[in-house]
Amino acid sequence: MSKNEMIAMLLAGGQGSRLGILTRKIAKPAVAFGGMYRIIDFPLSNCINSGVYNVGVLTQYQPLRLNQHIGIGIPWDLDRKNGGVTILAPHVKGGGDSGEWFTGTANAIYQNIEFIDANDPEYVLVLSGDHIYKMDYSQMLEYHKKNNCTATIAVLEVPIEEASRFGIMNTTEDDKIYEFEEKPANPKSNLASMGIYIFTWSKLREALIQDSKVHPDSDFGNHIIPKMLESNEVMYAYRFRDYWKDVGTVESYWQANMELIKTLPAFNLYEDFWKIYTNTDHQPPQYVGANGKVKMSIISDGCEVYGEVYNSVLGPEVIIEEGCVIKDSIIMSKCTIGKNSIIDRCIIDEECTVGENVKMGIGENVPNKDKPSIYNTGITVMGEDTTVPDGVEIGKNCVIFGKTQTQDYPDMKLESGMSVIKEGVEI
Secondary structure (H helix, E strand, O other): OOOOOEEEEEEOOOOOHHHHHHHOOOOHHHOEEOOOEEOOHHHHHHHHHOOOOEEEEEOOOOOHHHHHHHOOOHHHOOOOOOOEEEEEOOOEOOOOOOEOOOOOHHHHHHOOHHHHHHHOOOEEEEEEOOEEEOOOHHHHHHHHHHHOOOEEEEEEEOOHHHHHHOEEEEEOOOOEEEEEEEOOOOOOOOEEEEEEEEEEHHHHHHHHHHHHOOOOOOOHHHHHHHHHHHOOOOEEEEEEOOOEEEOOOHHHHHHHHHHOOOOOOOOOOOOHHHOOOOOOOOOOOOEEOOOOEEEOOEEOOOOEEOOEEEOOEEOOOOEEOOOOEEEOOEEOOOOEEOOOOEEEOEEEOOOOEEOOOOEEOOOOOOOOOOOOOOOOOOOEEEOOOOEEOOOOEEOOOOEEEOEOOHHHOHHHEEOOOOEEEOOOOOO
């Protein structure tokens, strides 16, 4: 593949509101995953492993942490004079005095036509920045070229009873797409769009310009793809048969992390031939104390474990003090869990402190009173830089955010489904 035969445009501006408090301060692609990684590491690593060395990353919501993480692309070998990684944020155009937000997936690409034109690619790969998977995009490109088509859309076979939750591609026997249905009540097939597209750039460029005149919120699924089909453009479905996970909810995020821990994980982080790269500081080695126990867990560099950790994922520099029991939980970087505390089925965001003798994740599975649609599967979540005082008992589906104190917990308890939010923020 020549340098600019294909460039990637990685959509990483999503708020990820279904992750609740975890995306209070950062974009969803910047959320930590699997201990030492962030979600965006996976599509970025796929690019470099596939030989795609020119990547535009389109940011919007809370981009600071994402920008700091990507930097100039060194961990992914994307610090290149010709190509490399470029951060593309909404910006002022044409001498105006105000910028324009990206208002749809296709609109985001449309607003960056000049960037793409400057790289003069033959093909454009459009990706989402918030899925967990390994995929060789060069094979998808070969498929696209073999079919001599305008667009190739990666699809995943889903159970037919779940197909109504997805954008569904209806195809002929040779996988040529003849119809696209967005979340159909009665799906005709089970080929769900993964939001991964390869377009022949000349065709996409024309479609983006035309659609921008009609839809200011131009979107691939709602506008561009249906219009291309209507215009009889040749489009093919590319079947993907490996692990893929949309970690867009608290439950799916927790589940995907837990799947990494299995003896034979469905998604393997340890394959030499398809490495996942990340931007990480050099940490001291992990340490397990004399009374420490670790079973079926991922423990990142710099962790100190003096208690017990079972079936959990610990980010860098986490301290688990004497007498603690951590079960089925995700604890992100630079957290400290105080002596004799019990953490069960919880997600604890970065730089949190849990006091001594705390019990978290106990009691009945009662949906959260404020956001039952987000917190309803028994997982209690602590937001970034949150403190919980000594001796508190916290139930399931609870949300805690801020520097909480003893007086925030009546009778030293937070019942299942309740929240303590110290700042006036959405949970």
